[in-house]
Amino acid sequence: MPVAFQIALFLACLRVVRRFIVDSFLRSTRPSRKEQIMGKIMLLILAQQRLFAGEKVDSTLVPSIFAPESVPAHSIAHLADFVLAITGVIFVVVASLLVYAVVRFRRRADDDDTEPAQIYGSGPVEAAWTIVPILIVVVLTLTTARVIHEIQDARQPAGALEVQVIGHQWWWEFRYPRLGIVTANELHVPVSRGEVRRPTFLDLRSADVVHSFWVPRLAGKTDLIPNKINSMWIEPERIGLFLGQCAKYCGTQHAKMLLRVYVDTPEDFDRWVREQEKTAEKDPSVAAGRLVFEQTACINCHVIKGTVANGRFGPDLTHLMSRDTLASGALSNSPQELRAWIKSPDQCKPGALMPAMNLKDADLDLLVGYLTTLK
Amino acid sequence: MNGTAKTNEMSGALPLVSIAAPDKNVLDHIHAWLVTVDHKKLGLMYIMYGLFFFVVAGIEVGLIRIQLAVPNNHFLTPQVFNQLFTMHGTTMVFLVGMPLIFGFANYLVPLMIGARDLAFPRLNAFGFWLSVFGGLLLYFSFIGGEGMTGAGSAPDVGWFAYAPLTGRAFSKGHSTDYWTLGIMVGGFGSIATAANIITTILCMRCPGMTLTKMPLLVWLNLIMCGMVLVTISPLTAAQIMLLLDRFVGSHFFDTQAGGSATLWMHFFWIFGHPEVYILVIPAFAIASEVIPVFSRKAIFGYPVMVGATIAIAFVSMSVWAHHMFTIGMTSTGNTFFVVSTMMISVPTGIKIFNWLGTMWGGKLRFDTPMLFGIAFVFHLLIMGLTGVMLAAAPFNWQLNDSYFVIAHFHYVLVGAIVFMIFGGIYYWFPKATGRLLNERLGKWHFWLFLIGFHLTFDTMHIPGVLGMPRRIYTYEAGRGWEILNLICTLGMAVQSVATLVFVWNIVSSIFKGRRAGADPWDAWTLEWATSSPPPEYNFAEIPIVKSRRPLWDIKHPTDPDWKYE
Numbered sequence: 001m002p003v004a005f006q007i008a009l010f011l012a013c014l015r016v017v018r019r020f021i022v023d024s025f026l027r028s029t030r031p032s033r034k035e036q037i038m039g040k041i042m043l044l045i046l047a048q049q050r051l052f053a054g055e056k057v058d059s060t061l062v063p064s065i066f067a068p069e070s071v072p073a074h075s076i077a078h079l080a081d082f083v084l085a086i087t088g089v090i091f092v093v094v095a096s097l098l099v100y101a102v103v104r105f106r107r108r109a110d111d112d113d114t115e116p117a118q119i120y121g122s123g124p125v126e127a128a129w130t131i132v133p134i135l136i137v138v139v140l141t142l143t144t145a146r147v148i149h150e151i152q153d154a155r156q157p158a159g160a161l162e163v164q165v166i167g168h169q170w171w172w173e174f175r176y177p178r179l180g181i182v183t184a185n186e187l188h189v190p191v192s193r194g195e196v197r198r199p200t201f202l203d204l205r206s207a208d209v210v211h212s213f214w215v216p217r218l219a220g221k222t223d224l225i226p227n228k229i230n231s232m233w234i235e236p237e238r239i240g241l242f243l244g245q246c247a248k249y250c251g252t253q254h255a256k257m258l259l260r261v262y263v264d265t266p267e268d269f270d271r272w273v274r275e276q277e278k279t280a281e282k283d284p285s286v287a288a289g290r291l292v293f294e295q296t297a298c299i300n301c302h303v304i305k306g307t308v309a310n311g312r313f314g315p316d317l318t319h320l321m322s323r324d325t326l327a328s329g330a331l332s333n334s335p336q337e338l339r340a341w342i343k344s345p346d347q348c349k350p351g352a353l354m355p356a357m358n359l360k361d362a363d364l365d366l367l368v369g370y371l372t373t374l375k
Numbered sequence: 376m377n378g379t380a381k382t383n384e385m386s387g388a389l390p391l392v393s394i395a396a397p398d399k400n401v402l403d404h405i406h407a408w409l410v411t412v413d414h415k416k417l418g419l420m421y422i423m424y425g426l427f428f429f430v431v432a433g434i435e436v437g438l439i440r441i442q443l444a445v446p447n448n449h450f451l452t453p454q455v456f457n458q459l460f461t462m463h464g465t466t467m468v469f470l471v472g473m474p475l476i477f478g479f480a481n482y483l484v485p486l487m488i489g490a491r492d493l494a495f496p497r498l499n500a501f502g503f504w505l506s507v508f509g510g511l512l513l514y515f516s517f518i519g520g521e522g523m524t525g526a527g528s529a530p531d532v533g534w535f536a537y538a539p540l541t542g543r544a545f546s547k548g549h550s551t552d553y554w555t556l557g558i559m560v561g562g563f564g565s566i567a568t569a570a571n572i573i574t575t576i577l578c579m580r581c582p583g584m585t586l587t588k589m590p591l592l593v594w595l596n597l598i599m600c601g602m603v604l605v606t607i608s609p610l611t612a613a614q615i616m617l618l619l620d621r622f623v624g625s626h627f628f629d630t631q632a633g634g635s636a637t638l639w640m641h642f643f644w645i646f647g648h649p650e651v652y653i654l655v656i657p658a659f660a661i662a663s664e665v666i667p668v669f670s671r672k673a674i675f676g677y678p679v680m681v682g683a684t685i686a687i688a689f690v691s692m693s694v695w696a697h698h699m700f701t702i703g704m705t706s707t708g709n710t711f712f713v714v715s716t717m718m719i720s721v722p723t724g725i726k727i728f729n730w731l732g733t734m735w736g737g738k739l740r741f742d743t744p745m746l747f748g749i750a751f752v753f754h755l756l757i758m759g760l761t762g763v764m765l766a767a768a769p770f771n772w773q774l775n776d777s778y779f780v781i782a783h784f785h786y787v788l789v790g791a792i793v794f795m796i797f798g799g800i801y802y803w804f805p806k807a808t809g810r811l812l813n814e815r816l817g818k819w820h821f822w823l824f825l826i827g828f829h830l831t832f833d834t835m836h837i838p839g840v841l842g843m844p845r846r847i848y849t850y851e852a853g854r855g856w857e858i859l860n861l862i863c864t865l866g867m868a869v870q871s872v873a874t875l876v877f878v879w880n881i882v883s884s885i886f887k888g889r890r891a892g893a894d895p896w897d898a899w900t901l902e903w904a905t906s907s908p909p910p911e912y913n914f915a916e917i918p919i920v921k922s923r924r925p926l927w928d929i930k931h932p933t934d935p936d937w938k939y940e
Contacts, residue, residue, distance in 0.1 A: 064855070076773055094756050115738075
């Protein structure tokens with residue numbers, strides 16, 4: 001049965017029995033050879049799963065916690081390996097005892113109906129199965145405490161990038177205070193590799209209810225809580241797109257509060273920063289569309305730098321076209337979907353807080369024409 | 376009538392025997408159930424109430440699983456999906472779990488300690504009806520929750536209802552009010568019943584039954600009720616604060632006015648974590664009766680079992696913030712809760728080992744209750760181990776609020792609690808009705824439920840590891856979650872079939888089941904010393920016991936337990 005096979009293989013990929021106690025105390029940030037092999041096996045399984053579903057394979061978009069590409073995510077995966085190894089051994093031992101007891105001590109067909117010997121307990125045996133678990137718990141606790149300290153108490157190095165993440169119902173606001181950039185839903189950070197470590201430190205706030213920032217391949221999740229500033233950090237070691245989403249139930253569209261983190265080469269990142277620093281272009285060919293924008297309530301909630309629009313409830317639209325998605329990943333960023341979204345947000349993302357402006361079709365076309373120039 | 380009763384009283388016989396009127400019609404029967412203060416009738420009503428809502432919550436989750444079977448599904452709107460998972464969770468904990476455990480405690484505790492009823496029979500009825508009306512109030516939200524604003528009907532804030540989502544600003548209409556009032560009313564019922572059971576156990580044991588000679592089930596229910604008293608109170612306090620916020624304009628959780636979102640989390644989980652143990656300890660209690668009887672051996676390490684349960688009760692009160700590892704506590708705070716959470720696995724492990732020790736060297740009979748008991752031990756093991764994974768805070772930063780957590784706590788709530796409650800129903804059904812449940816249907820029920828359970832919940836760990844958060848009404852294709860979710864849904868279907876078999880078994884066995892007699896399992900505790908079903912006064916003569924297994928002593932006069940205890 002392929003499904004059972006798949007699950008079995010996947011469990012193998014959890015590397016349950018991969019390493020034992022000692023070497024998991026030694027954290028390495030680079031994937032070992034074994035890890036690379038196991039990673040490939042997992043990609044194979046996922047590929048096979050895609051074939052099942054009859055879809056194209058892109059396993060890099062599977063946000064698995066066992067395919068870490070960032071320093072804190074690596075530390076966690078190592079700890080996870082260690083915990084899985086220990087619990088795996090306990091499982092095998094205790095489950096075997098249970099199976100043995102059930103088979104060995106079942107009542108036989110030729111049973112003589114006498115009662116078995118009554119045993120009420122045993123001091124030494126009880127002591128043994130109390131002390132051994134205590135020892136295991138001590139080891140697990142110490143290892144865990146070490147990783148907590150390593151991740152949570154990490155100092156912010158001088159070259160680190162700082163980003164403010166603000167959770168809204170149901171989208172993400174990213175502000176780069178040192179660079180003066182504001183964007184939404186798609187976070188760009190530089191890769192950290194070689195001699196120059198460039199981690200990104202995020203400070204997390206919420207504009208309304210509790211959210212949680214979770215990109216499994218980059219780090220564990222941290223909540224965004226109103227009236228509380230939390231922090232976390234990532235240090236991605238490979239370029240590419242990493243998917244995540246809000247992990248704390250935050251209302252109607254919790255499911256469509258998707259996160260995309262683009263890890264760029266230092267050059268690409270610098271280029272992206274220069275683009276984002278600019279104010280919006282004033283293309284005279286779409287002046288009519290800009291007028292529609294400026295005369296509609298759009299400006300109450302959105303910012304477009306260089307125009308009168310300075311609202312803070314919705315995403316900054318200054319460089320809208322530099323993003324791949326709309327409505328926090330609910331739609332892809334094409335003129336058609338942009339038009340559908342403006343026309344009726346509630347159809348595209350039921351419950352979304354952006355109101356429909358009831359624009360005439362002609363105005364809608366002008367507006368979309370204007371927005372598509374915001375590169 | 377009055378005269379007869381009086382004569383009976385005077386002659387010293389029990390008056391209840393002669394009052395059974397011959398010509399009762401249906402209305403009389405219903406009336407008798409509605410006004411009863413008999414612990415057995417109330418216990419059975421608790422259990423029926425729990426099973427009814429078990430089916431309701433099952434239907435809710437059936438809809439949820441259909442919605443999640445394929446990516447980008449439009450079977451449910453997000454609003455309805457959010458209401459369904461809120462109602463499913465709330466129902467399962469407050470309207471299924473609590474009534475079922477109180478039902479068992481109500482029915483069994485007086486019988487097992489040789490008493491004629493609980494200490495306060497009227498308070499008992501009061502507690503039951505409060506629970507019922509709490510449940511009805513919650514479900515009335517489907518009709519009355521819209522309020523003036525036309526906002527959603529049933530509550531959609533999740534079963535732990537994090538602030539400030541429950542505030543006026545984010546939850547319009549009255550759905551959240553029904554949620555908080557329903558739980559508060561039910562909570563008062565739970566407190567009343569818990570106090571009642573504690574008093575009964577401490578004051579009404581039959582002669583000879585010292586605390587150390589109580590059946591384990593009684594001990595564990597005593598501990599459970601103590602936990603109810605301690606932990607329902609902070610929940611009620613939090614609900615009152617929330618009501619003040621919503622109606623009077625106070626700012627406990629109103630973050631826009633400087634209130635605290637984490638305050639609610641602390642209050643809720645100080646209740647919420649021990650609540651898991653409140654529900655699972657009665658399952659431990661049932662296992663501690665079923666496993667010895669079907670292994671034909673005394674429970675292994677009785678004092679250690681009691682001690683381990685008390686340890687669990689105490690430690691479980693200091694682990695709540697392991698539900699909150701992601702809220703940005705200090706590393707010291709996180710480490711404290713790692714230590715306390717890991718510690719709780721020690722007494723839990725001890726219990727598993729003691730059940731194994733009970734089976735070891737026995738002669739195991741695989742009747743349906745025992746099958747559920749063995750599955751219970753197996754699931755408890757797995758749930759404990761995934762619990763250790765979640766206790767490792769950094770690992771938890773990944774797994775928290777993912778499908779892995781859902782799989783983990785369903786292993787507790789279904790794999791351990793529901794399995795053992797099924798086992799308990801198969802075990803005590805003959806006592807309550809005088810008829811055995813059908814063994815053949817019982818085996819079908821067990822195996823189908825086991826297969827369905829593992830299909831759903833084993834699989835469900837994996838999407839969590841692959842980054843699927845809980846409480847999302849839909850997901851995109853291409854994340855590696857599709858097939859896994861489909862398997863979960865299939866497993867759910869199998870579990871539904873198993874539940875239908877169970878319901879059919881109950882209905883048909885009530886009328887056609889094999890006659891049980893007083894002691895069908897050849898068991899050892901006092902409830903099997905009286906007839907099936909027991910008379911209203913339980914025991915014509917209050918029994919006198921000398922050991923933990925009084926019926927063993929009677930059955931084996933040459934080798935009684937009291938020689939060894």
